[in-house]
Amino acid sequence: MQEVLDRAAHAAREWGATSPGDRAAALDAVAHALDRETGELVALAEWECRLPGDLLRAEVGRTTFQLRSFAEYLRSGAVNGVVIDREDPSWPPGPRPDLRRMLIPLGPVAVFGSTSYPFAFSVAGSDTASALAAGCPVVVKASHSYPDLADRTAEIVEEVLPKGVFALVHGQRRARQLVLDPRIKAVAFIGSSRVGRELHHLVATRPEPIPFYGGFGSVNPVFVTKRAAELRGSEIARGFARALGKQSGQLCTKPGLLVVPEGFAGDVADEVRALRAEPLFNKLVAKRYETGVEALTAFLDVLVEGGSGAGGHAPTLLRTTAADVLAGHDEALSECFGPVSVVATYRDSHELLELAAALPGQLTVTVHGTAHGEDDDVLPDLIGELTGRAGRIVWNQWPNDIATTPAMHHGGPWPATTSPFHTSVGVRAVERFQRPVVFQGFPSHFLPEVLADER
Amino acid sequence: MQEVLDRAAHAAREWGATSPGDRAAALDAVAHALDRETGELVALAEWECRLPGDLLRAEVGRTTFQLRSFAEYLRSGAVNGVVIDREDPSWPPGPRPDLRRMLIPLGPVAVFGSTSYPFAFSVAGSDTASALAAGCPVVVKASHSYPDLADRTAEIVEEVLPKGVFALVHGQRRARQLVLDPRIKAVAFIGSSRVGRELHHLVATRPEPIPFYGGFGSVNPVFVTKRAAELRGSEIARGFARALGKQSGQLCTKPGLLVVPEGFAGDVADEVRALRAEPLFNKLVAKRYETGVEALTAFLDVLVEGGSGAGGHAPTLLRTTAADVLAGHDEALSECFGPVSVVATYRDSHELLELAAALPGQLTVTVHGTAHGEDDDVLPDLIGELTGRAGRIVWNQWPNDIATTPAMHHGGPWPATTSPFHTSVGVRAVERFQRPVVFQGFPSHFLPEVLADER
Known part of the structure; x- marks a missing residue:
């Protein structure tokens, strides 16, 4: 040495x-x-x-x-x-x-x-x-x-x-x-x-x-507007499930929190349930993952119970509400490495914006919305708020891939x-x-x- | 508030x-x-x-x-x-x-x-x-x-x-x-x-x-080669005294250490002795300055005793040797804000280079040498060593002025x-x-x- x-x-x-x-x-x-x-x-x-x-x-x-x-x-x-x-x-x-x-x-x-x-x-x-x-x-x-x-x-x-x-x-x-x-x-x-x-x-x-x-790492939250959920709900649910399952959730850019309007969590659960079990990197990672999920389920409802078997671990989906997070039950804001994510439902755009303002620093944040004026009550404020809280802000795509290119910024405010x-x-x-x-x-x-x- | x-x-x-x-x-x-x-x-x-x-x-x-x-x-x-x-x-x-x-x-x-x-x-x-x-x-x-x-x-x-x-x-x-x-x-x-x-x-x-x-701040050391001292000794001594006295030594870029070949300290002392007393910013600054000089004189010889009177404080010049500094008596490497500086004499270029390598991070370092090959036994190594230890490296000029211009870098490695x-x-x-x-x-x-x- x-x-x-x-x-x-x-x-x-x-x-x-x-x-x-x-x-x-x-x-x-x-x-x-x-x-x-x-x-x-x-x-x-x-x-x-x-x-x-x-x-x-x-x-x-x-x-x-x-x-x-x-x-x-x-x-x-x-x-x-x-x-x-x-x-x-x-x-x-x-x-x-x-x-x-x-x-x-x-x-x-x-x-x-x-x-x-x-x-x-x-x-x-x-x-x-x-x-x-x-x-x-x-x-x-x-x-x-x-x-x-x-x-x-x-x-x-x-x-x-x-x-x-x-x-x-x-x-x-x-x-x-x-x-x-x-x-x-x-x-x-x-x-x-x-x-x-x-x-x-x-x-x-x-x-x-x-x-x-x-x-x-960070939870890399994804915010879905009401209008986007109405117009492209199943596409978003499918995209999210794919992003969660990518490399079995073992990426620092895994979306660990999906913020959606009430009534949309079921579609997401269906897509996540359809994902298959895959092996984690090794026993240590698997052990930490299991402990992490256990800790989260003590506070959050289970929407999809992933479970594990010979094939590995299938993704787990948990559930909370924006109101609960804002009331201080902010377990959903901490990263758990591996195939688990939390859906948080919001009632109105006021709650959506409040949740955005409560986020700690992130590597990425993602917004799924509509571009043509239908979300204008919430989007400018939401984008403004999120810009101050992340290194990368993604529009109608998913955050996993980190392009190797001069404009990329892979980083973000503390604690990310x-x-x-x-x-x-x-x-x-x-x-x-x-x-x-x-x-x-x-x-x-x-x-x-x-x-x-x-x- | x-x-x-x-x-x-x-x-x-x-x-x-x-x-x-x-x-x-x-x-x-x-x-x-x-x-x-x-x-x-x-x-x-x-x-x-x-x-x-x-x-x-x-x-x-x-x-x-x-x-x-x-x-x-x-x-x-x-x-x-x-x-x-x-x-x-x-x-x-x-x-x-x-x-x-x-x-x-x-x-x-x-x-x-x-x-x-x-x-x-x-x-x-x-x-x-x-x-x-x-x-x-x-x-x-x-x-x-x-x-x-x-x-x-x-x-x-x-x-x-x-x-x-x-x-x-x-x-x-x-x-x-x-x-x-x-x-x-x-x-x-x-x-x-x-x-x-x-x-x-x-x-x-x-x-x-x-x-x-x-x-x-930093001591902003100035290194004078043997050949430069021979060729431009009195010019360098005069320039140094002016740089030391500028704004009564109350600048973060004041040269607080002059590293010269043996036999050159006397010329420098004559120039510093000729500087007149000037007021310091205020009583607190004056008090701290006096305490600082007192602490230094406990370890270092006094070449010029500045003293103070109605007109303010006249510059003080202290003396040490490169050998002493290298032996661990490194008081001369700490900044004292105000009109005081230390002359350190070296015997040979080996000692000069060793002293350069012992410097903590500096805002500036200055080299007085000759450009036409006469100092080539020491200059390339000296410049290489000093580049790694300062934010700005000055050639045959003085470090006090900080030009406001895009190429300026006013900063430097820890602890400066x-x-x-x-x-x-x-x-x-x-x-x-x-x-x-x-x-x-x-x-x-x-x-x-x-x-x-x-x-």
């Missing part, structure tokens, strides 16, 4: 000083190596993560796409955040010296692999790719859910990158060591809020504060994440691992290449 | 929803009003801050320039951080929905006025201007050093802005209330690390974490500030008070104007 951290600290200066083009080539090489080994990796993942091969293959594709997107971003030059102001003796508030700003890497980054995405948010996932792109060495803490897959992926990555730039460690003890070590300059975590908050508190005890980018300013998906994820520095009055030959005048 | 916060919370939605053009017009109006009242404001400040009228008049000019720069930035559109990715069914990792990202304001911001800059970092200073530009209402806590000036400035600002968007409060009790109140969504502080850390800890006890942007990512000067200061949100699949008429398709 000490050796791993020493090597990372040692590699930081050299890797940080590589040209963006060189780092782009390295990321491309990682993507290429993963592409080549997709067959073996998917086979390992099928066995360890109990996910279907097609889904896993698509996730490897997403992972290599991410790596190549960061490579492209590096080659575009935008990643350096360069701003140059030349000397100007007549600058209004006083003579201005030559000032050249750029972004530099923070140093070694600890990345925690997520259980839900064994490729895209794991060993060679978005956090790793963005930290490497920033010029930071990476030490990944493997998810306990797929140790062999993590090891094999790490082997492939390590082989391609310069020595010390990448390493993998296992185990909770090492996780704690990692986030407390002075050589680590930032932590990226995607996972449960239980583990995440523990690590966050640990990081807060460091003498030198460092950023902790924790992406936890620990930093509402940052995204863990898309090229801007790099910014989490960079800070600005400005050079004043330097001759070109002492400046980093991206700041120097052309020679 | 409760009323002030209620009004700010109430104003947040409306002010946040104003168009960038409207906010630009409001900032221009504030600048115009301050311009008009410059005479009265400067007279008040001369009396309360004991600073020369010329300097104060220039600072009002800087303040109105800042306000107008933010207005210009608002009109440029860049402030919205818009990224639009249209729907793309053939996007490689999977069909991409229409995604439109923008930056939205955090909500009411608490701003702490600095003692050093009664205009530029105070009631209508950079923090206030950037928060207003972001769309956040502002509650300023006045510096205790100039209550009347703060009140008069606030009157002028309040008259121009919509009700609730701006308010001023006084006193330490209110300061604590302010940073703990759930209606406040961010805090900007420029001042002493003693007060700053107290507030930072207080903010950390909130149930909902909010950003605390603390700009404290609480967030190395952000600047409190220049248009990017706005980013501290904004967070991203992305709209997925929305019809144009529900989108904020800056995201909508043209109609």
